[in-house]
Amino acid sequence: MANPPSVQLLLFDIFGTVVDWHGSIAAEMARLHPEVDGDAFALAWREGYRPAMARVMAGELGWTRIDELHRLILDDILPRFGLGGLDEASRRELNRVWHRLDPWPDSVAGLTRLKKRFTLATLSNGNIGLLTNMAKRAGLPWDCVLSAEVFRAYKPDPATYLGAAAVFDLPPEQVMLVAAHHDDLAGARACGLRTAYIERPLEFGAGHPKDVSPEPANDLHARDLLQLADLLGA
Amino acid sequence: MANPPSVQLLLFDIFGTVVDWHGSIAAEMARLHPEVDGDAFALAWREGYRPAMARVMAGELGWTRIDELHRLILDDILPRFGLGGLDEASRRELNRVWHRLDPWPDSVAGLTRLKKRFTLATLSNGNIGLLTNMAKRAGLPWDCVLSAEVFRAYKPDPATYLGAAAVFDLPPEQVMLVAAHHDDLAGARACGLRTAYIERPLEFGAGHPKDVSPEPANDLHARDLLQLADLLGA
Structure with a gap:
């Protein structure tokens, strides 16, 4: 067919x-936080994606958009990459990389x-x-x-x-x-x-x-x- | 401002x-059914629109899309314009005029x-x-x-x-x-x-x-x- x-x-x-998504996020990290391993960061962020959606579909979380799920995962992984001190505005801006x-x-x-x-x-x-x-x-x-x-x-x-x-x-x-x-x-x-x-x-x-x-x-x-x-x- | x-x-x-909507529907009627008053037909069809949505919002009808509401109204007005005998395929095609x-x-x-x-x-x-x-x-x-x-x-x-x-x-x-x-x-x-x-x-x-x-x-x-x-x- x-x-x-x-x-x-x-x-x-x-x-x-x-x-x-991988190349775009790695490039954004190279620009904003060149000290971080952008490849590992992109993979870690994406790794949280399926488990987060699974929590929604299992009813553990109410209906939640990907923007919010991306932010939950981001907050979770930042400390692992030495970025636990990032302020709210920077987190919000970084989370929008998925729009870019x-x-x-x-x-x-x-x-x-x-x-x-x-x-x-x-x-x-x-x-x-x-x-x-x-x-x-x-x-x-x-x-x-x-x-x-x-x-x-x-x-x-x-x-x-x-x-x-x-x-x-x-x-x-x-x-x-x-x-x-x-x-x-x-x-x-x-x-x-x-x-x-x-x-x-x-x-x-x-x-x-x-x-x-x-x-x-x-x-x-x-x-x-x-x-x-x-x-x-x- | x-x-x-x-x-x-x-x-x-x-x-x-x-x-x-008025000009497009009148033109379609002039092409398909020149014997019908296309101006009056377009107005009659559109007149049914608000009452139909009101029935949905009042809970009298369950959630119903406009395509289906347009069809309900169409079936209602066709006899008034001498088109009560229109077959199913023609009704469906005419109803799609709202897409065109x-x-x-x-x-x-x-x-x-x-x-x-x-x-x-x-x-x-x-x-x-x-x-x-x-x-x-x-x-x-x-x-x-x-x-x-x-x-x-x-x-x-x-x-x-x-x-x-x-x-x-x-x-x-x-x-x-x-x-x-x-x-x-x-x-x-x-x-x-x-x-x-x-x-x-x-x-x-x-x-x-x-x-x-x-x-x-x-x-x-x-x-x-x-x-x-x-x-x-x-």
């Missing part, structure tokens, strides 16, 4: 798939091509404001910003994938999730969506190359968003 | 403010200018899919599509205005609602938002000119979105 003719809506995972992540070099060009043929929406655990600020700064041409915040559930909860299809009155098989993470794609597939895997071997930094072997259950496998546009004839 | 320096986010009412409304002639150019200086979001009672399809067809350059559907409340419920400000972590006074309807603007003002009135004297068609007298309580009063851009220095 090179180009399922019925697909009308492409949903994009964001962190790692469209933007380079840089896109991968192919992202804007790939999305611009895909947008001519498909409706493009984010489907990220990031909150709406974060995704909108990021898109405006980076020039990501979304038709619509969808987020866990709209559905009050985090991926891979089925409410997110099915909720996005329902917003557009589309059956799941006319919707494709584009992501660099197999667990996200598996969640979408279980709901009947099509799936496209994007490699992003350097998502965790040059020192931690990722296994990007194809998973045959995905409909498409692409190096980047330009190759995805090729595969989808856009 | 010509340009409140603190305003960062502009929220736009859509039906009547950015797009010409044409912008006023100044809308795209005005929004394009405003977008350079502000974050632009819809804040409409229309549902997300409707607003996204409309924007893609008409070239409306939103940074973010916000809708009653996100907040599960219809304007002028405070949950919509305050919800939009909260999405962007902004105090209400840094948010401005742009609308052609004084009741919508009054709702926003009661929540602490800034307000800009747009005239749109022909919203109800050339045969029913609207009183567009200034309401002094609004921060700004503009003929159209290009003049709004002038007033906001964009």
Whole structure:
């Protein structure tokens, strides 16, 4: 299935798939706190992400946006990196780095091509404001910003994938999730969506190359968003 | 207050403010059913809109999107216009006319200018899919599509205005609602938002000119979105 003719809506995972969170955070740390190991700092911050969302989905925390979860994790890791004395304004500013992540070099060009043929929406655990600020700064041409915040559930909860299809009155098989993470794609597939895997071997930094072997259950496998546009004839 | 320096986010009412619902529906009727009075048909359809939303907000109907409310009203008025025999596919297609409304002639150019200086979001009672399809067809350059559907409340419920400000972590006074309807603007003002009135004297068609007298309580009063851009220095 090179180009399922019925697909009308492409949903994009964001962190790692469209933007380079590791490189952006490491670069911000090199600028603000060159004494800190930016690679380790970025990984530690991101490591707290899944456990924090799990606490929300388990009901241990009420509904909490990623901005707030990022801040909880940040406060937790700062002392480990010798930054326990950072003041409130600096913490708030640093936490906003997630609104300022840089896109991968192919992202804007790939999305611009895909947008001519498909409706493009984010489907990220990031909150709406974060995704909108990021898109405006980076020039990501979304038709619509969808987020866990709209559905009050985090991926891979089925409410997110099915909720996005329902917003557009589309059956799941006319919707494709584009992501660099197999667990996200598996969640979408279980709901009947099509799936496209994007490699992003350097998502965790040059020192931690990722296994990007194809998973045959995905409909498409692409190096980047330009190759995805090729595969989808856009 | 010509340009409140603190305003960062502009929220736009859509039906009547950015797009010409009356003219678009009358044109569609002239094409599909030239025997029907398109002016009266458009007005009748729109007349059912507020009562339908009121039924939802009163709890008489569960949460219902505008696409579904438009369809309920359509089914109700078709017999009055001699179209009671319209089949299901034709009703569904006609109901989608709300996704295909044409912008006023100044809308795209005005929004394009405003977008350079502000974050632009819809804040409409229309549902997300409707607003996204409309924007893609008409070239409306939103940074973010916000809708009653996100907040599960219809304007002028405070949950919509305050919800939009909260999405962007902004105090209400840094948010401005742009609308052609004084009741919508009054709702926003009661929540602490800034307000800009747009005239749109022909919203109800050339045969029913609207009183567009200034309401002094609004921060700004503009003929159209290009003049709004002038007033906001964009």
